Amino acid sequence: MEISRENQPPHQVVIIGGGFGGLHAAKALAKAPVNVTLIDKRNFHLFQPLLYQVATGNLSPADISSPLRSVLSKSQNTQVLLGSVNDIDPQGQKVILENEAIPYDTLIVATGAKHSYFGKDDWEEFAPGLKTVEDAIAMRSRIFTAFEAAERETDAEKRRAWLTFVIVGGGPTGVELAGAIAELAYQTLKADFRNIDTSETRILLLEGLDRILPPFAPELSQTAEKSLKELGVLVQTKTLVTNIENDIVTIKQGDSVREIAAKTILWAAGVKASPMGKVLAESTGVELDRAGRVIVESDLSIKGHGNIFVIGDLANFSHQDGKPLPGVAPVAKQEGEYVANLIAEKLQGNTLSPFNYKNHGSLAIIGQKLAVVDLGFMKLKGFFAWIFWLFVHAYFLIEFDNKLKVIIQWVWNYITHNRSARLITVYESPTKLEDNPSYYSSTSSRQPVKV
Amino acid sequence: MEISRENQPPHQVVIIGGGFGGLHAAKALAKAPVNVTLIDKRNFHLFQPLLYQVATGNLSPADISSPLRSVLSKSQNTQVLLGSVNDIDPQGQKVILENEAIPYDTLIVATGAKHSYFGKDDWEEFAPGLKTVEDAIAMRSRIFTAFEAAERETDAEKRRAWLTFVIVGGGPTGVELAGAIAELAYQTLKADFRNIDTSETRILLLEGLDRILPPFAPELSQTAEKSLKELGVLVQTKTLVTNIENDIVTIKQGDSVREIAAKTILWAAGVKASPMGKVLAESTGVELDRAGRVIVESDLSIKGHGNIFVIGDLANFSHQDGKPLPGVAPVAKQEGEYVANLIAEKLQGNTLSPFNYKNHGSLAIIGQKLAVVDLGFMKLKGFFAWIFWLFVHAYFLIEFDNKLKVIIQWVWNYITHNRSARLITVYESPTKLEDNPSYYSSTSSRQPVKV
Known part of the structure; x- marks a missing residue:
């Protein structure tokens, strides 16, 4: 399995991050005459577009995760490394991990984004976001604990606060969460409680702009809003959140300011680049945008460092129409494949012409059998859009892994209104290899490489 | 949905614990003229016999869990309460929770067992056991982290310790864990690593007695041992563990004592009763056995308290042949149904004759397509035993929930040698409602009932 190093060592490609960008780059390099090392903090790729289904008890984390090693097991030129990158040394061409340094000829940075509170980081405690498996499990626990607590609460006002769910942000994630919680409260859990009537649940979806799903065509935003209202969601557009404290959301609508008492506040309002952006800025002098994303050249490399590429949510690529490409899976995928090809x-x-993103459309699911699809040349809504959404997601899930059971699980759930993954459990914060209790007990004999 | 209380309040049955015993009691009482309150710390029933499949990355926690509320949603006389019981007041006939007291006419205590280190509680840190979902997730993380760490380890001796798995205890759980880890190392993960050869993994199964699976017929123990050896497991009988420290297991075989360096040590050696046994002893004066189990009368009630029943792993029922019944699901199930009937x-x-356990046999799975089944009148081994095992487990899983996808997942995994739930994540310690971050923010207005 060793690549021959007799004459000239093969070109070393290091990829940081096993999300859509990094994984597609690695897969596209499988047949190239290079050695690839993919470094990730986690041992699995996460299919983030379905994370809201974990948060609402519909799927298990493993259903939307694929072990990186098994995805890449047939790529004989590729090595997966579980570890955290602390720094990058562009002069020495090395990636610095906690106890070793990995040399590279070409570096691809694809560490993605995390949710952002627009500078109000103290809101995170009260309004968790949805980026990791742990986030989803924590959100799931909050949602189902709220119903449990309401069942035991005798004070009417407090019970109302337990049964009030506020979702901040009317993008696809917010819309999908609101739809899923509405189905939970008004259908799935209906018969399960004895002291509360879950149909009294209030679900508020707050959006600052004048319509939800702003990236979509206005008519689809309208359809989505109508469908959500029919599901029972209270959609509030032109609504700014001015404060979040323990159980209280303060909103501003025009000149009127009011407080909403809610025990469950979920954040779906914004993202910022992962900290690797800063690391790159400090080590290479590359410019970042306001969201912390790395400004990339037209070939996705960074200025002055033709062998360092940034792709996916971490990259700000504005060479197409002046606006940065959106942080969605198809962009990351195409960027990963482009860089591998390059x-x-x-x-x-040889050289390649600049990167050019082909937008195949946008999708959002609103609820059972309801979705909106904007393909540019065609707009779908309702049941057919939902079927389309299902096939697209199933197709992309199957790409990396044989998630046959996810599709069966979906169909089953949609028929039975079931929520089988309704477990109230708590994950710790994201885990690194070093967090394993027995890991530190080994004082590794491997010497740190001098850099 | 309220039971009429016009003339006489209905008889109140409180059940503590939603395991096999408690849940079967609740289900059997669904048509009885009583009100039932089932109290559990968790919002789901756990199918413990398959927990080892979660620990080895084969199934997700939700695959072997059923939300208690959905299992009991059709039992209109039954209420589920998420909470922890702190005390029992047999005089006032009340169960004391953290902020309320629940009155009962009849009490069924079914809080089960947890693993026991025979007084060596400091071993737990180094050799985790397998009783809860969190245990399984922690074990899964340890197992898969060990391979990851071995892949990054350059020191041969340390790498060997990472690739050494010691399982303490040759009962069904130990046998099942050893078989599953052998399949992982020698089949599933074979192609996934670049620096290590996972076929060098050593898996030791340690048993103090002279054969594994002591509850089975000797010939089945022999078959199981032979099958495990063929899978690559090093079975060591007549082997006592005298010490467990960080990464070192000390064993005694006859007069010889030796140390095994192993980064992954798993405990499958013994259980003790849950702390509720002590609570009962203190409040009612009932006698406990050495394992902390409650000595019960021939009708499963406790001495001097005909309206308090103890069932399942917490009970020591020795009226049948002088030996306590084993802590297995069928015993708990039959006891729950007997008490409900009583x-x-x-x-x-009316009265009922004393409880009488009908033993339908024992089952253990050794590996893919291999199991041993002891039905008393018939012994099965090999592939047919495995098929039998599969059907029995599928049948019992389906009893509470429609776990169609679990069966599909199994068949799929057994065909593809896949391990899709190979996620390295960490759960926190078992979660109670009160652990939810937003729970304490509500100072509940409900007054504690004076007792």
Whole structure:
């Protein structure tokens, strides 16, 4: 399995991050004459577009995760490394981990984004976001604990606060969460409680702009809003959140300010780049945008460092129409494949024309059998959009892994209104290899590489 | 949905614990003229016999869990309460929770067992056991982290310790864990690593007695041992563990004492009763056995308290052949159904003959397509035993929930040698409602009932 190093060592590609960008880059390099090392803090790829289904008890984390090693097990030139990157040394061409340094000829940084509270970081405690498996499990516990607590609460006002769910942000994640919680409260859990009537649940979806799903065509935003209202969701557009404290959301609608008592406040309002952006800025001098994303060149490399590429949610690519490309899976995928292709071509002395994103459309699901799809040339809504959404997601899930059972699980749930993954459990914060209790007990004999 | 209380309040049955015993009691009382309150710390029933499949990345926690509320949603006389019981007041006939007291006419205590280190509680840190979902997730993380750490380890001796798995205890759980880890190391993960050869993994199964699976017939123990050896497991009988420290297991075989360096040590050696046994002893004066189990009368009630029943792993029922019944699901199930039946009969002025356990046999799975089944009148081994095992487990899983996808997942995994739930994540310690971050923010207005 060792690549021959007899004459010239093969070109070393290091990829940081096993999300859509990094994983697609690695897969596209499988046949190239290079050695690939993919570094990730986690041992699995996460299908983030379905994370809201974990948060609402419909799927298990493993249903939307694929072990990186099994996805890449057939790529003989590729090594997966579980570890955290602390720094990058562009002069020495090394990636610095906690106890070793990995040399690279070409580096691809694809560490993604995390949710952002627009500078109000103290809101996070009260209004958790949804980016990791742990986030989803924590959100799931909050949602189901709220119903349990309401069942035991005798004070009417407090019970009302337990049965009030506020979702901040009317983008796809907010819309999908609101729809799923509405189905839970008004259908799935209806018969399960004895002291409360779950149909009294209030679900508020708050959006600052004048319509939900702003990236979609206005008519689809309208359809989505109508459908959510029919599901029982209280959609509030032109609504700014001015404060979040323990169990209280303060909102501003025009000139009127009011407080909403809610025990469950969920954040779906914004993202910022992962900290690796800062690391790159400090080590290479590259410019970041206001969201912390790395401004990339037209070939996705960074200025002055033609062998460092940034892709996916961490990249700000504005060469197409002046606006940065959105932080969605298809962008990351196409960028990963482009960079892989570019590396292979360069090794043969060729060049490639600049990266060009092909937008195949936007999708959002509103509830059972309801979705909106904007393909640009065609707009779908309702049941057919939902079927389309189902097939697209099933197709992309199956790409990395055989998630046959996820599709069966979906169909089953949609028929039975079931929520089988309704477990109230709590995950710790994201885990690194070093967090394993027995890991530190080994004082590794491996010497840190001098850099 | 309220039971009429016009003339006489209905008989109140409180059940503590939603395991096999408690849940079967509740279900059997669904048609009885009583009100039932089932109290559990968790919002789901756990199918413990398959927990080892979660620990080895084969199933997700939700696959073997059923939300208590959905299992009991059709039992209109039954209320589920998420909470922890702190005390029992047999004089006032009340169960004391953290902020309220629940009155009962009849009490069924079914809080089960947890693993025991025979007084060596400091071993737990190094050799975790397998009783809860959190245990399984922690074990899963340890197992998969060990391979990851071995992949990054350059020191041969340390790498060997990472690739050494010691399982203490040769009962069904130990046998099942050893078989599943052997399949992981020698089949599933074979192609996934680049620096290590997972076939060098050593898996030791340690048993103090002279054969594994002591509850089975000797010939089945022999078959199981032979099958495990063929899978690559090093079975060591007549082997006592005298010490467990960080990464070192000390064993005694006859007069020889030796140390095994192993980064992953798993405990499958013994259980003791849950702390509710002590609570009962202190409040009612009932006698406990050495394992902390409650000595019960021939009708499963406790001495001097005919309206308090103890069932399942917490009970020591020795009226059948002088030996306590084993702590397995079928015993708990039959005990739960007996007590439910007894309560219903008593309300009509009837009595029942003493409880009598019908042993339908023992089952253990050794590996893919291999199991041993001891039905008393018939012994099965090999592939047919495995098929039998699969059907029995599928049948019992389906009893509470429609776990169609679990069966599909199994068949799929057994065909593909896949381990889809290979996520390295960490759960916190078992969660109670009160652990929810927003729970304490509500100073409940409900007054504690004076007792």
